[in-house]
Amino acid sequence: MFVLVNLKAYPCDPIEVAEAAATVSDESGVDVGVAPQAADLSAVAETGVETWAQHVSPVEHGSHTGSTLAEAVADAGATGTMINHSENRLKLADIDGSLDAAARPGLETVVCANNPEQIAAAAALGPDAVAVEPPELIGGDVSVATADPEIVEDAVDAAAAVDESVDVYCGAGISTGEDVVAADELGADGVLLASGVAKADDPQAALEDLVEPL
Numbered sequence: 779m780f781v782l783v784n785l786k787a788y789p790c791d792p793i794e795v796a797e798a799a800a801t802v803s804d805e806s807g808v809d810v811g812v813a814p815q816a817a818d819l820s821a822v823a824e825t826g827v828e829t830w831a832q833h834v835s836p837v838e839h840g841s842h843t844g845s846t847l848a849e850a851v852a853d854a855g856a857t858g859t860m861i862n863h864s865e866n867r868l869k870l871a872d873i874d875g876s877l878d879a880a881a882r883p884g885l886e887t888v889v890c891a892n893n894p895e896q897i898a899a900a901a902a903l904g905p906d907a908v909a910v911e912p913p914e915l916i917g918g919d920v921s922v923a924t925a926d927p928e929i930v931e932d933a934v935d936a937a938a939a940v941d942e943s944v945d946v947y948c949g950a951g952i953s954t955g956e957d958v959v960a961a962d963e964l965g966a967d968g969v970l971l972a973s974g975v976a977k978a979d980d981p982q983a984a985l986e987d988l989v990e991p992l
């Protein structure tokens with residue numbers, strides 16, 4: 779299972795979380811990635827943790843003020859990027875363009891989607907992974923694997939029907955090791971989570987709890 783911690787724009791210390799994630803990953807053997815704000819990518823990558831961008835724009839070098847250039851996040855130390863997060867939705871053509879952009883510097887990709895139908899469409903664009911996240915459960919206390927297990931199973935089936943090589947993650951409300959195990963048992967290859975770690979008083983303890991049963 780891959781555990782990807784999205785720091786969103788939460789007022790946490792990205793270095794504290796990154797150092798904790800690197801330690802927990804080293805000690806547990808579980809792959810743990812951290813996706814900080816773009817401005818924090820270099821500092822987070824310097825901790826040695828697997829570092830992901832929260833977004834890359836569907837652009838090349840040029841006159842694109844305010845964009846997040848894939849080459850720039852890779853130069854900053856990111857090895858992967860999320861695309862089309864529920865809080866940063868893109869048009870289909872722009873998801874495709876962002877995937878093309880991510881491919882230039884060799885970033886891994888996960889395309890987020892609301893439901894199995896969107897998962898199938900996202901998988902058809904050829905990302906490394908897709909992530910199903912029901913928007914209404916994001917930031918809540920109940921894990922998607924508990925509140926809506928069928929959506930995870932259906933997303934796994936939908937992606938496999940299009941391309942079996944595309945991994946499937948799930949996210950929303952995941953905050954405990956039990957949640958991660960439940961996601962695993964539903965067929966997910968990884969989990970995408972945020973508030974359970976970014977808002978925790980002790981991020982390292984939260985991460986240790988997440989990977990403990992794996």
Ligand SMILES: O=C[C@H](O)COP(=O)(O)O
Pocket residue numbers: 784863864911915916917918949950951952970971972973974
């Ligand atoms: O990117 C992470 C997801 O939106 C899940 O967020 P959450 O763990 O706070 O529910």
